[in-house]
Amino acid sequence: MGESKSPSAPPFWRIILGRRLADLREQARMSQEGAGKVLDLSMATVRRMERGEVGLKPLYVRALLQAYGLPASEVAAFMELVEQANTPGWWHRYRDTVPAWFSPYVALEDAASLIRIYEPHYVPGLLQTEDYARSVLRAGQHRSAEELERQVVVRIKRQELLCREDAPTLWVLMEESALYRPVGGPQVMRAQIQRVLDASQQPNIRVQILPLGIGAHPGAFGPFTYFRFPAPELPDTVHVDALAGGDFKDREDDVARYLETLDRMTVQAAKIDPSREMLENALKKD
Numbered sequence: 001m002g003e004s005k006s007p008s009a010p011p012f013w014r015i016i017l018g019r020r021l022a023d024l025r026e027q028a029r030m031s032q033e034g035a036g037k038v039l040d041l042s043m044a045t046v047r048r049m050e051r052g053e054v055g056l057k058p059l060y061v062r063a064l065l066q067a068y069g070l071p072a073s074e075v076a077a078f079m080e081l082v083e084q085a086n087t088p089g090w091w092h093r094y095r096d097t098v099p100a101w102f103s104p105y106v107a108l109e110d111a112a113s114l115i116r117i118y119e120p121h122y123v124p125g126l127l128q129t130e131d132y133a134r135s136v137l138r139a140g141q142h143r144s145a146e147e148l149e150r151q152v153v154v155r156i157k158r159q160e161l162l163c164r165e166d167a168p169t170l171w172v173l174m175e176e177s178a179l180y181r182p183v184g185g186p187q188v189m190r191a192q193i194q195r196v197l198d199a200s201q202q203p204n205i206r207v208q209i210l211p212l213g214i215g216a217h218p219g220a221f222g223p224f225t226y227f228r229f230p231a232p233e234l235p236d237t238v239h240v241d242a243l244a245g246g247d248f249k250d251r252e253d254d255v256a257r258y259l260e261t262l263d264r265m266t267v268q269a270a271k272i273d274p275s276r277e278m279l280e281n282a283l284k285k286d
Helices: 011-027 032-039 043-050 058-067 072-085 090-094 103-111 130-138 145-163 186-199 252-268 272-284
Strands: 114-119 169-175 205-210 224-228 237-242 245-249
Touching (some): 090 103, 114 252, 169 252, 186 272, 224 252
């Protein structure tokens, strides 16, 4: 039997599920060689599956889970995750526009039940208007007009998850300075601030503003996003933004440090109602 290679599957998901397979194998006190014999494959193939280096073929995964002694209900739940990991997301049709490093981010965003964002410079992408997004993207690396418009489409389409029946909770921490950075001009900024204000009224969206007056704080090093998922197989994960891509962190101690930082900043930030007042004041500013 051949290996399943699925370039469209979010690599991060494959890595996480591969690690979970390794954990289950070890709990069953089975070696990689023994797992290979279950599948009539080499130990090297099992190792590659556990490292997320190849797509997870459902037939193989189910056989391993059963060999590891998982109850039928847990096997079914795990197989649902495998199906998701091997199914191209809606963003796959924009693969000529979405950078390879960003696809896993969108996959995690789409699967999360809780998204906490710290953004020091701009309004986060999930709350941007088209005109504001266009101005932000135009300020980045050189893009053709067509490529720019496709990236704007992707950014706005990502926001649809906030209105789904199973919409995640979005918790945003923004610097007050982002409200006064003139992105796209006064008219664009007024529409953008109104968009954030309107979004803050949704039951699943919380927006808190970090006032300039608080001075230095623990998150001032740069933007990052924390994800939590309903499936226990997917660990809490942090994405740290960088100029050329970004970095995913899922080690428990690393994630705990970022979560602690978010919690400390949340205490320093204006509460929900005062944050709305700050948005309203920014909206009135000429």
